[in-house]
Amino acid sequence: MATKKNEQIKGRTDGLVAENRRSRREYSVEDTLEAGIMLVGSEVKSLREGRANIAESYASVEQGELWLINAEIQTYGGANRFNHEPRRKRKLLVSRRELSKLSQEVERAGRTIVPLKLYFNDKGRAKLLIGVATGRKAHDKREHEAKRDWARDKARIMKAG
Template sequence: MAKGRPSVVAQPKAGGGQGARVRQKRTIAHNRAARHNYEIEETWEAGIELTGTEVKSIRERPCQISDSFCIVRGGELFLVGVHIHPYSNGGVWNVDPDRRRRLLMHRRQIDAIDQRMKTKGVALVPLELYFDERNRVKLRVGMGRGKKLYDKRRDMAKRDTEREVQRALKARVR
C-alpha cells in the first residue's frame, strides 16, 4: 500500500446481496405533446404533494398530464390541470380529482423558475410522472419555449428523413 493513500475496500450495501432487486423508475404518465409544442431547454425533478388515496389511485390506473401546466403563486409551485381518478375504495377520503397540487422543489429553484417564466413565450411544462427508486411519485418538469408552426413542420420533416435513412440502411443490410 502506498504511503499517505488510504486503502479503499468496496463494501456491499446493507441488504444488497447477490439476489438484491434493483428498482428503477416506473413511468405513470408521459406528456408527448409537450415535446411537440415546446422546445424544452432545461428539466427538473419535483416531488408532488398527494393524499394517500391519490397515490393508491395512481397505482390502480394511470392519470392524465397532457393538458396540464405549472404556475408559481406566492413563492410556491403548483401543478394545474392533472386529472387523477378517484380511488375505487376511497369513499369519503377521495379528494377533488382536478384540484391544484403543490410541487416540492428547493426555494432557489422555484425562484429561478419564477424569474425565467416572466419572459414572454416561456412556460413550465410537466413532461413525465413516475415512481422513483423509493416508490415516491415524482414529476419531471421542463422549461419550454413555444414552437411556431414552421418549427413543428421542420421537426416532423427531420424525423421523416431520419426514418427513411434507417429504413434504407436496414434494407441494405438484408
C-alpha cells in the first residue's frame, strides 16, 4: 500500500527523517543550503519509515558534482532483490551557482560540508539541509556548552524568580 504525503513518518508530523545533532556540537555552521537528493525507489520507501542515519556522513564536491558520502539508508524489506546498498554515494542536486559557491567555500582552510537534516518537503520530495562549517576545537566546544548551559540556567532563574 502506498504511503500518503501527509502520513506521519515514525510518529512525526513535520516530515523529518533524520537529524545530525552532533554536527552542531562538532562544527560551527556558517551557512545552510537545501539540496535535493537522488534516490532509488526502495530508498524512498525506507526513508518514509524513518530508517536513515546521517550522523557520520559528509558531502563532497567531486568532478563538478556534489555527493553525499557515508549516509546510511537501511534496506527496505519489501524490495527483495531490487534493494539498494545502504551506504552508497548519493548525488545531491543543487544549482550550478550554488555548487560553485560551495566548492569555493570548501577550498578555504578548515571548511567542510556537513548534512544537518534529512526530511520530506511539502511536495513529498526528499531534501537534505547541508551546512558549510568549520571544525571546532575542544576548548571551543566546552565554551559553547558553557554558554548554552548558562542561558538555560538564566532562563530557569528568571522563570522561577
